[in-house]
Amino acid sequence: MRPSPRLLAAPATAPFRPGQRAPALALLPPIPLYRRLLRIHRKKLGPEERVFGDTYLKSEFRRHKDVENPLHIVGFLSEWQQYGQQLEGEDWKEQKIEPALLDRMSDQQVGQMYELMLAIQKRGRDSVDEEEEGPILRAIEEATKSGSDKS
Incomplete structure (x- = not known):
């Protein structure tokens, strides 16, 4: 029996859907x-x-x-x-952490997750500050240069 091209083209596994657990391997x-x-x-x-x-x-x-x-x-x-x-x-x-997984975590693990969240948020604020800082510092430098050029 020869395999049909339609069967050969079909995916071997079901497609992964967001929010759905991947099939166990x-x-x-x-x-x-x-x-x-x-x-x-x-x-x-x-x-x-x-x-x-x-x-x-x-x-x-x-x-x-x-x-x-x-x-x-x-x-x-x-x-x-x-x-x-x-x-x-x-x-x-x-993706968000499943509540069932969060319930199974120990207090120490929840604390580690909280510390990780704070570190990520701090890192995000620092990078935003650096992005905003660049143009502000250039504007200050230009203003001081133009101010010193006039004197």
């Missing part, structure tokens, strides 16, 4: 998952985001290197694998 072992995530960072993130993401990724994998509880290992690997799938999609920057 077979769980990757730690080292291939780690390498895959670093490759995704290289392709999808900007320079600043990549430095932050790579540093965090490396520290988390190092911190969980000696974990022996199978439930923790499966949970850790599945969450990182889901993270990689989200980064490969296009709408990951606008």
